[in-house]
Amino acid sequence: MDTSIVLKIISVGNSGVGKSSIGDVFNSREFGSVCMTIGIDFFTKCIVVENNHTKLQVWDSAGQERFGTIYSTYYIGANCCLLCFSVDDEQSFSDLDKWKREIEQKTTDLPIILVGNKIDILQEKHLITKDMAEEWCKKQNTKFQIPYFETSAKNSTNINQVFYEAGTLGLHHKMKSNKPNK
Ligand SMILES: Nc1nc2c(ncn2[C@@H]2O[C@H](COP(=O)(O)OP(=O)(O)OP(=O)(O)O)[C@@H](O)[C@H]2O)c(=O)[nH]1
Numbered sequence: 001m002d003t004s005i006v007l008k009i010i011s012v013g014n015s016g017v018g019k020s021s022i023g024d025v026f027n028s029r030e031f032g033s034v035c036m037t038i039g040i041d042f043f044t045k046c047i048v049v050e051n052n053h054t055k056l057q058v059w060d061s062a063g064q065e066r067f068g069t070i071y072s073t074y075y076i077g078a079n080c081c082l083l084c085f086s087v088d089d090e091q092s093f094s095d096l097d098k099w100k101r102e103i104e105q106k107t108t109d110l111p112i113i114l115v116g117n118k119i120d121i122l123q124e125k126h127l128i129t130k131d132m133a134e135e136w137c138k139k140q141n142t143k144f145q146i147p148y149f150e151t152s153a154k155n156s157t158n159i160n161q162v163f164y165e166a167g168t169l170g171l172h173h174k175m176k177s178n179k180p181n182k
């Protein structure tokens with residue numbers, strides 16, 4: 001098995017949607033232990049993707065930074081992006097377009113996964129339904145269809161699934177970028 005594969009996974013989205021909490025749960029840290037992120041943070045975790053031992057390097061940015069102000073280095077070498085919002089926060093959903101524009105400005109054909117977090121919150125308070133989020137994905141003019149995952153960092157719902165998908169899409173992205181004449 002190849003053990004030399006390192007994939008850079010980044011997350012973006014408004015402040016407070018749960019980007020750090022999602023990373024923390026995947027990194028087996030206790031939910032509720034994170035503070036608002038200042039600047040940029042990262043951790044690594046090894047998983048097996050399509051029979052390859054793969055090291056995910058998960059980068060976490062502070063969403064309170066104004067759009068366009070995240071350092072460009074954050075995006076350099078990224079293999080997959082988790083675009084995050086919270087299902088109880090309409091603003092975080094409508095700001096997805098701005099985040100997507102920023103990703104497109106800073107990267108080329110970067111695979112994106114849409115993550116709607118906090119689904120543990122009472123159903124009545126879900127301002128953004130699964131249909132709405134999937135509709136947003138369909139509307140995007142990207143090379144590949146953007147997958148959508150509803151997650152809860154609080155209950156650990158779908159968190160591992162998101163990162164395995166990120167590993168898979170990230171691996172394909174990396175293999176394509178490493179091809180000569182590409
Ligand atoms: N109910 C619920 N609360 C959550 C969930 N995920 C995160 N939170 C809470 O939402 C708040 C913000 O979470 P963070 O993980 O700090 O959010 P962030 O996106 O990293 O925010 P910035 O670092 O400011 O960009 C915290 O109080 C978390 O405990 C979730 O799945 N369900």
Ligand SMILES: [Mg+2]
Pocket residue numbers: 019020021035036037060061062063
């Ligand atoms: Mg954070």
